[in-house]
Amino acid sequence: MAEHKILTEFEGIKDSRSLKTYLKHGGYQALAKAFQKKPEEIVALVKESGLRGRGGAGFPTGLKWSFIPAHIKERYLLCNNDEGEPGTFKDRYILELSPHMLIEGMIISAFAIGAHKAYIYTRCEFYEEIKWMNEAIDEAYKAGYLGKNILGSGFDFDLDHYIGAGAYICGEETGLISSLEGKKGQPKVKPPFPAVAGYLGKPTIVNNTETLAVVPWIVNHGASAYKAIGTEKSAGTKLFCISGPVKKPGVYEVPLGYPLKDFIEKEAGGLRDGVELKGVIPGGLSAPVLLPEEVEKVTLDYESMASFKSMLGSGAIIVIPKTQCMVELLKVTLDFYHHESCGQCTPCREGTGWLANIMKTVMQAKAKEDCYDKMYEVASHMEGRTICALSDAAAMPTKAIITKFKSELLNYLRRG
C-alpha cells in the first residue's frame, strides 16, 4: 500500500531516527503551521479528520481533547507507549523509524489542549527504543523544539520520558496515570475521567503513540485529506502487526477498511507453505477469535470487526494454524490475564484466577465436562463489571474460544 505512507514514511530511509533526516523530509513544518493557528482550531481539525484512538478502544481523539474543563489551567499530556497487548509491536516501530514524528505530534497536541508538560510512558522491555527516544528528545531540546518559547511562539513545553516496569495494566490510561504518580499501577474509578481529573488530579489527556504521531500529518495535509483515507467512520491508516505462521510477519500500514483476507495474503505474503488456517485473533489477545469463514468477509475497521463480535483493538493480528491446540491457547491466554490482573475489582481478581484454575484442572484432566459451561458463565459475569477493561479482555476471548471451538475443547477432555 505504497500510496498511504503516513506513519511508515521513513521506512527504508537511512539514519531515519536523526533530527537531520527528519528535517530533510519536512519535519517540524507542521509545528510551525500549528503555531499560526489557535489551539481550538487544531482541536477542531483533529475532530474533523475523524482520527480515532489507536490504542484499542477507538475513541475519537478530537472529542477526547474537547472534554478538558476550560477553567483549570494546569494540564498534562501523556503518551501511552506501554504497548502490552500480546501480539502488538506497532508503537515501538514508530520509535524505531522516527521518534521525532511522535515528539512533533506531542508538541502540537499539547499546544492544542494547552498542556505545558508531557510524559511518554514506555515499558522497560523496549531497551533500544528507550535509548532512541531519549536521544531524540535530547536532540529536540538542543534544537529548540522543546523547552521555553518554542520557535518563538511563546509556547513552553517540556517532555519527559518515563520508563514503566512493564505491567499490562499500566497500558490502561488511569493505570498508567497511577503508575506515573508513583503509586501501584491500578486503574482509577471513573468518573471523574482523566480529561477532568487525571495525573495529580489535573486534566490529563492520554493518547496512544500512534495517535499522537499521526497528528503532524493531519496538520500538514488537512483534515479532509486524512478523512479521505479509510472508511467513513474509520478514517485514516493504521499500523497492523501480524504474527504467526505467515511468510512475512511484521508491521504494515494500511488504510482502515482494508480486507483482512487481503492483508494476510498480500501484505504478509500469505500463510506459510503447508499451513492451514484455524482462526485469526484480529486485535491483540483480548479480541475474540475469528474463524476462517469470518476472516474471508471481515475488513480491518472498527465497525466491521464489531459486526463479527470481535474488535480491532491495537491492530495485532495473530494467525492461528490448524495444528494449534485451542486448550493450550486458552490456558496461555488465561494465565496471562491471571498474572496481570491488578486485583482491585473483585470480579476480575477472583474471576481471572478462577478461570485459570479451571484451565489448570482441564490440563491435568481432572475437570468435568460441564467445566466449559461454568467458565462461560464466570466469564459472562466478569464482562463489563469492572473499572477497566482487563476483565472484559479476559472474558471475551474465553467466551469466543468456548463457543467457536467447543467440540475441540470437549475432545481434549474426553481424550484425557
Add this chain to the structure above:
Amino acid sequence: MGTVETKEEVTFKLNGIDVTVPKGTTVMAAAKREKVAIPHFCWHPGLSVAGVCRFCMVKVKGRPKLEISCNLEATPGMEVDTVSDEVKDSHKWALEFHLANHPLDCPICDQAGECGLQKYYMSVGKYNSQMTEEKVLKPKALDVGDKLVLDTERCILCSRCVRFENEVTKTGGLGIFDRGDRAIIGTYGDEKITHNYQENLVDICPVGAFTSKEFRFKQRVWFLKEKSSICPGCSTGCAVSIHAKPEMETYFRVKPRYDKKVNGHWMCDKGREILSGLDKKERLENSYLQDQDEFSTCERPDMINHLNSLLSRFRGKKISLLVSAQYTNEEYERLFSFFVEKMGVRSIFQWRSKEEKLNDFDGILLRGDRNPNTRGLLDALRKFHILKEVENEFEACLTSSSDLIFAFSPLLSSSFSSFEEDLARLSKLKSCVCLFTTSYQARDYIGFNSLIPLVSFPEKTGHYTNYKGEKRELEGAYPSFIHEGFDVCELVNELDSNIKASLRA
C-alpha cells in the same frame, strides 16, 4: 463521599419512585437515605469512593451496562433500578466472586454474626457455589498492631482500611501488595500499626480480616445487647454504643455510632478502654461506714439515714461539695438544687486530674480534657449563680477547712492519673468526708467517713454537654449489676424528702 452541601436539588426515579436529593448525591447515598438496600462492601460513607467491590450494581434506564451506584451521581430524570433480575443476578455473582477464595472460617471468625458476607448471602445470595477448584491460601492471624490481628485470607480487598489509614488518620500504614488473587493487605515491612484509632479498622472491615485483640474470642456477637451511650473518655463525647451480655454481668465492647456534628463515624482506642473499670470485681459493691479504723458494710436505707444524720449534725457548719466533671447534667442539677438551694452550700469545688493538659487535641477526636461533662458542670453551676472557670480546685478544697465534704469522685478513674494520690490525701483530711464512687480502690483508704457506691455511666440515662456545647443523650441504661449502687438523682431525692420530713417534724 455521600452528600455535598448545596441548595440545588435533583429528582430522579429510584425503582419507579421519585426521590429528591441535593445535587452531587450519589445513587448509593440517596438509596441509603430512602432505605433501599443496595449491597455494598467497599463503599463507606466516611471514606472516599473506591468502586472496587463491584457489588452495588444498579441499572440505569437507557445505559447499556450496569453501573456501580457508589460512584453514580444522581442526575435529573435518571431512572435507576435496583431490583430487576439482571441487577439481582449481578449481585449474586458479585457475591460468588467475593466468596470464591474466602475461607470457611466462620466458626472461628469473630465477625460471624455481623459479617457482610453472611448478611448478603442471606439477602442476595442463596446459591450453590460452583467453586470446586482449589482456593488461594494466604497468611492468617498476623500481628499487625497493638490491638489488631489480621487474617489476609478472609480479606475481600475492599480497601476500606487502606483508605482509612490514608484519609482519616493520615498514617498510611497499610497497603495492598502483589496483584490479582494473590493480592494481600499488609503493613509495610515489619512495621506495626500503633496509632490511637486502630479499632476503627475492625469496625469498618466488612468481613473478619481485622479482629480486635481485646475482644477476640471473648464472646459471639449474637449474644450481645447493644445500647446507645456517650463515651465519657474525653470532652469530645463521641456517640457510642455499649455492647454487653447482661446475663453474664459483663460489658464486652464499645463501638462508635454516627454523629455528624461530634465524631462522624469514628472513635479512638482510648475511648474503648472506658469499660476497663466496669468489671464487677473492680466496682464498689456495697455501702461502707467507717467503724474504728475499718469499713463495715451497711444497707441502703442505713446509708441514707447516716447521710441524713450527717447533714443535720453539720447544719450551720461548713459543708462543701467536691465534684468531678463526669456526671450528667441532670445529676448536677439535682445535686445543686438540693445542696445549693436547700442547704445553702456555697463552696463547690471542681475535682480534676492534676496532670491534665486541657488544650491537647490529637487532630481527630481525642481531647486533653478527659472529662465528658466539664461544660455541663459549669453550665449547671451557672444556673445556681455560681460562676466558675475550668480549674482544678482539689487543693483549694483541702485547704478550705470544711467540716463536711461530699466528694463525687470520677467514674472513670482510668482517665484520672492522680486518682489514688487524691484519694489518699482526701482520706487524711480532718474533716468528715463522704466519698461517692464506683471504684473498689476506695476501700483501701480508711480515713473516709463513708463510701457510697454509685452506678456507672452505662447504667444511667441523662445528658452530657461536650466541649463545644453539643448536648447528647445517654439513651440506653443497662440494669446495674451493682445492686446496692445508688443513682445520684434518686439518692438526692431521698435525702431531700427526709429533710422535709424532719423539718415538718
Add this chain to the structure above:
Amino acid sequence: MGVIKVPLPPQDTNVFQAAWGYITTILKGLFVTKMILVKQLFKLEKTETIEWPEEPADYGPRFKGKHFLTKRDDGNVRCTACFLCATACPADCIYIEAGEHKSKTIEKYPVRFEIDILRCVFCGFCEEACPVDAIRLGPEYIMLPADGTKWVYTKEYLVARTNLNGGIQSIKDEEEKHPEVTSLTHESKHHRSLVKHGKH
C-alpha cells in the same frame, strides 16, 4: 406372643352360661402364663429380662445419651469454640470460654467447655449445630456426676473419660485442615522491600 381367642360375650344365654365362659377364659390365660413360668424355670425357653445393672445393657450407637467431644488426629480437641451448640441449646446448659491456640492453623479452641448435665434435655441440637463434628451424643445413658460429685461436665471429662477409651476421632478433620501459610509470594516480598526502602 400368642393370640388367645376370646369367645364373644354371650348374648342370649343365661347367667350361668355366661359365667362359665368367663371362668374358662381366665383359666386358659392362667395356663399360658404358668406354662411360660414352668418353661423358663426349667430353662426350656430363653428369658428376655436382663439382670441390670449386674449384667451390662447397651443401646445402639445412634442413641442420644451422654455427650462427648471428639478429637483431632493429633489428639487436640476438635471443637473450635464457635458457640453454635451453645446458641442452639434450648436448655442453655453449655458454657464455653474460647481462647487463642498457640498453633496458627487451629487459632481458636475452647479453654473451658462445660455441660450442665442436670439441665440438659438431650434434644441433640448441639450435635446438629456443630459444623465440625466436635460434639456428639453417645450411647451412654447412665448420667452420673463426674468424679462422683460434679454435675457440670468439664472439657476434660467430655473428651477423655474412661468410657471413651482414649477419645473418639472427628470425621471432619482432614478436609477442614488449613496448612500454615507463613511466607508471602516472592513478588510481594520484593514489592514490600522496595516500598520499605523508598524505591517505589
